Amino acid sequence: MNRLIISLIAMAMLTLSSCVISKKVTYLENMVVDSLYKMQDIPELKIQKYDRLSITISSKTPELAAPFNPDGGIYNVGDNGEITTSGAGGGTTEKGYMVDRNGNIDFPVLGNIPAEGKTVDELKKFIYDRLINENLINSPLVRIELLNLKVMMMGEVGSKGIINVQDGQMSLLEAITRSGGLTNNALTEEITVIREENGYRKMYVSNIEDVNFFNSPTFYLKQNDIVYVKPRSAVPTPREDLTWRYVGFATGLLTLGVSLVALFNRN
Numbered sequence: 001m002n003r004l005i006i007s008l009i010a011m012a013m014l015t016l017s018s019c020v021i022s023k024k025v026t027y028l029e030n031m032v033v034d035s036l037y038k039m040q041d042i043p044e045l046k047i048q049k050y051d052r053l054s055i056t057i058s059s060k061t062p063e064l065a066a067p068f069n070p071d072g073g074i075y076n077v078g079d080n081g082e083i084t085t086s087g088a089g090g091g092t093t094e095k096g097y098m099v100d101r102n103g104n105i106d107f108p109v110l111g112n113i114p115a116e117g118k119t120v121d122e123l124k125k126f127i128y129d130r131l132i133n134e135n136l137i138n139s140p141l142v143r144i145e146l147l148n149l150k151v152m153m154m155g156e157v158g159s160k161g162i163i164n165v166q167d168g169q170m171s172l173l174e175a176i177t178r179s180g181g182l183t184n185n186a187l188t189e190e191i192t193v194i195r196e197e198n199g200y201r202k203m204y205v206s207n208i209e210d211v212n213f214f215n216s217p218t219f220y221l222k223q224n225d226i227v228y229v230k231p232r233s234a235v236p237t238p239r240e241d242l243t244w245r246y247v248g249f250a251t252g253l254l255t256l257g258v259s260l261v262a263l264f265n266r267n
Contacts, residue, residue: 026188027173029209037214042169044119045146045222048196049103052096052148053115053123057131058141065137067109096147109136120144151221153179155229156186170221172206176229187230193218194226 031037047053057068097105103116110130115123124142131140149165158180163170172191176182189207195218206216213219221227 027208028211028213031211037211040214040219042220043222044121045149045168047099047115047118047120047123047146048223049099049101049116050148051099051115051146051223053099053105053120054096054143054145054147055105055107055127056143057127057137058143059137060139061137065140068107120146146223149223151175151223151225151227153227153229155227156183156231157181157227157229158183165221165223172216172218172221172227173208175221175227176208182229185231185233187232190230192228192230193221194228195222196224 057065059065097107099105099115103114104112105115107113107127110127113123113127118126124144127144128140128142131137131142146168149168149170151163151165151170153160153163153175157176160179163175163178172193176191182188188209191206191208193204193206195202195204204216204218206213206218218225
């Protein structure tokens with residue numbers, strides 16, 4: 001009889017523990033050692049509405065660049081061909097030019113410039129060509145930087161929130177790592193990225209356990225991407241979690257009591 005009771009309690013504890021066991025997180029599980037996987041080209045980011053751009057115009061003659069920069073701008077070419085600039089000061093260039101709802105930026109002297117849909121290099125060339133064709137600067141140096149490259153991390157990651165990207169590129173794996181990694185309850189087969197494209201939002205789903213993830217359009221993230229990691233099972237509320245703790249504690253006490261009774265009966 002005692003053996004039956006102990007067996008039933010052990011089975012109950014095993015059932016309770018199995019309810020909280022989560023799948024172990026595994027990245028690129030089917031990647032083969034010493035096999036070669038072609039690297040994906042880093043996509044050029046397209047400028048979107050409400051992006052902020054840092055734009056600096058430099059010239060060998062500071063007076064020519066001054067109207068395009070709050071503090072003017074000058075560049076020098078060294079003997080080794082390296083270009084150094086100065087004059088990227090405060091004001092407009094520091095906080096950036098915001099792309100308005102029509103996709104334009106209001107730039108000194110040049111006025112409204114269409115920016116939406118262009119890459120940074122395309123916008124750089126557009127401004128460069130205008131400066132040359134309108135005889136404003138003979139040999140300008142145009143530098144543009146996207147200031148608001150950030151992604152939002154949600155769901156089953158260690159640290160939820162917004163990640164700012166300083167170097168202009170970030171992979172999904174890097175974003176997950178910077179967010180503290182995935183929790184044990186993460187559904188690794190369905191990592192969701194919500195992306196803004198041509199005025200619409202589109203959802204992509206990737207499986208980071210599969211090496212085909214290297215070819216995913218969301219392997220490299222873009223500005224304003226939302227990354228949502230789905231839970232594998234329902235996450236208990238604080239009240240439910242507390243209830244299960246009490247149940248586990250009570251089950252432990254009951255098991256201890258039955259074990260002691262069985263031990264005393266043997267004696």
